[in-house]
Amino acid sequence: MMSISLVFIIVIGILFILMALGSPIFASLGLSGITGIYLIMGMRGLFQLPSSIFSQLNSFILVAIPLFILMGELIFVTGVGRDIFHIFSKWLNNIPGGLAIATIYSSALFGAMCGVSIAGVAAIGTLAIPEMLNRGYSKPLAAGSVAASGALAVLIPPSISFILYGSLSAVSVAKLFIGGIIPGLVLATMMAIYVLIKVWRNPKLAPKEFENVTWKEKITPLIKLWPAIVLILSVLGTIYTGVCTPTESGAIGVAGALLITIINRRLNWESFKTAVLKAARISASLLIILACAYTFSQFLNIIRLPEKVAIWATSLQVPGLVVILISMLLLIILGCLIDGASLIIVTTPILLPTVLALGFDPLWYGILVVLNVEIAVITPPVGLNLYTLKSITDRVTLKEILIGTAPYILIDAACLILFMLVPKLALWLPGTM
Amino acid sequence: MFIFRTIINKISKGFFILSAVITFSLAVIVFYNVILRYIFKMPTFWSTEVTSIMLVMLTFLATAELAKQRAHIKFTLFIDNLSSRKRYLTEILSSIFGLIFCLVLIWQGSKATYIVYIKHMCMPSLLATPLFVPYLFLPLGAITLFLQFLIRIIDDIQHLKRGEE
Numbered sequence: 001m002m003s004i005s006l007v008f009i010i011v012i013g014i015l016f017i018l019m020a021l022g023s024p025i026f027a028s029l030g031l032s033g034i035t036g037i038y039l040i041m042g043m044r045g046l047f048q049l050p051s052s053i054f055s056q057l058n059s060f061i062l063v064a065i066p067l068f069i070l071m072g073e074l075i076f077v078t079g080v081g082r083d084i085f086h087i088f089s090k091w092l093n094n095i096p097g098g099l100a101i102a103t104i105y106s107s108a109l110f111g112a113m114c115g116v117s118i119a120g121v122a123a124i125g126t127l128a129i130p131e132m133l134n135r136g137y138s139k140p141l142a143a144g145s146v147a148a149s150g151a152l153a154v155l156i157p158p159s160i161s162f163i164l165y166g167s168l169s170a171v172s173v174a175k176l177f178i179g180g181i182i183p184g185l186v187l188a189t190m191m192a193i194y195v196l197i198k199v200w201r202n203p204k205l206a207p208k209e210f211e212n213v214t215w216k217e218k219i220t221p222l223i224k225l226w227p228a229i230v231l232i233l234s235v236l237g238t239i240y241t242g243v244c245t246p247t248e249s250g251a252i253g254v255a256g257a258l259l260i261t262i263i264n265r266r267l268n269w270e271s272f273k274t275a276v277l278k279a280a281r282i283s284a285s286l287l288i289i290l291a292c293a294y295t296f297s298q299f300l301n302i303i304r305l306p307e308k309v310a311i312w313a314t315s316l317q318v319p320g321l322v323v324i325l326i327s328m329l330l331l332i333i334l335g336c337l338i339d340g341a342s343l344i345i346v347t348t349p350i351l352l353p354t355v356l357a358l359g360f361d362p363l364w365y366g367i368l369v370v371l372n373v374e375i376a377v378i379t380p381p382v383g384l385n386l387y388t389l390k391s392i393t394d395r396v397t398l399k400e401i402l403i404g405t406a407p408y409i410l411i412d413a414a415c416l417i418l419f420m421l422v423p424k425l426a427l428w429l430p431g432t433m
Numbered sequence: 434m435f436i437f438r439t440i441i442n443k444i445s446k447g448f449f450i451l452s453a454v455i456t457f458s459l460a461v462i463v464f465y466n467v468i469l470r471y472i473f474k475m476p477t478f479w480s481t482e483v484t485s486i487m488l489v490m491l492t493f494l495a496t497a498e499l500a501k502q503r504a505h506i507k508f509t510l511f512i513d514n515l516s517s518r519k520r521y522l523t524e525i526l527s528s529i530f531g532l533i534f535c536l537v538l539i540w541q542g543s544k545a546t547y548i549v550y551i552k553h554m555c556m557p558s559l560l561a562t563p564l565f566v567p568y569l570f571l572p573l574g575a576i577t578l579f580l581q582f583l584i585r586i587i588d589d590i591q592h593l594k595r596g597e598e
Binding site: 018019020023027030050051058063171244250274277279283338339342414 | 439450456459464484493496504505511531544594
């Protein structure tokens, strides 16, 4: 019989080797988890594999994942992103760096209809990058504002990250969704302030266009915002008031997005087919990781790792907040190496027991974890938003994207620290539900 | 080999299209239940269970096509900068590990499906769906995934032999 420490080293070794070889994350987690369970429990341990995978996936709350992804894909087809960006750019025209700020708030509003950050980058970036560059904006400034603000979709509900965290932590997804609103708005505003200060100090970065936009030109297009407002109210409104579960709101969102595509005359068989196939692809790639990660979590539970970590952390002679700070640093480092969804799926079962043992609110911790995902999607080498932006435009290089996005990593980190030190800021709104 | 590949690719594609149909059907069923619940005050007793089972189906039916498209999420930091030869070698190795994982899933998944079938086990709900129905999709998805990994290994070996980039 091998010692538990040796089994743990073998399992972690297998996990790292498989991941380094570029094996799919679901197979890396599944195979290393199975190996660990087999080494400790033998054949009888393997017998529970199908039932554990089934029980992990057989969940009504997880049904919200394909629904919100489908809603986001349909919204992408509607062209609403373009309307939102044009409206914001008219209103913010006279502000230094107005187009970059318009990009940030457009991404925030788009994020309130779509829970996938790369969709936000693609929808807003395809319009905002040419517009900003034609106006003479610096390339890093333009690229940074698109890539970083696209990540707001991760935090602003409906958010796939919150559904994943909710399903692993048993925290209400509805409360997580509502809890993401204030951090999302605060982060968007912090990003906008950064652009304002940067351009104010160096106006050459974003030449101002002396286009005189009349009030009529500002107010008339506002009517085009109705689809966004109706959709956000119907999805978030029904969740906040407790009328619908997040899954039901997801279905309402799909119906609403479909209706908007019909009204905007954007619905054709090809666009519909593309949206549904893409939603199936993204959903399946996330859900299979979730299913196989459960095997890995079971192994960790068998060796009682989360419990041991919790006991160790509570025995430390340091304030609980220091432990949270260390875990946040760990999440930031891991977020550079693995994608946001995997980050939540792998770390939550290990770290959450410690958070609970220290007496912290799991809802607050969930918001902090998702703020980490905000950073993960814009940090190289894995930051998906960086590569998504590169894939939609040839006018900026990857280097310019990296340079432009780097300051936003610090802004995200500052926002993370703010919500870590002032939990009430995040917990107030869900507390009113 | 050509016929084998064509058949497996068609099955994977067919399963993927089915998973896309399921994705849209999930929205239709949940929305239908919302209408029944909040307008007619008569929610269905089956939609929660059916949609949860459909989620299992969606996941396992799509997985082989995702492997074919190399669309599964993975960590590429170390393999991105490798020469094409070394990259093919690591791809082959990672596919072999994928095969091993699939074999365990097929073996344990089939065994579990058979047991719940002969014991007439059902879900503890009003609908009482026989458990073998959702369980079946695990070995089914794993078999197609296994075959896709096999095709990938054969393809990568051929690329290596030809010395292709």
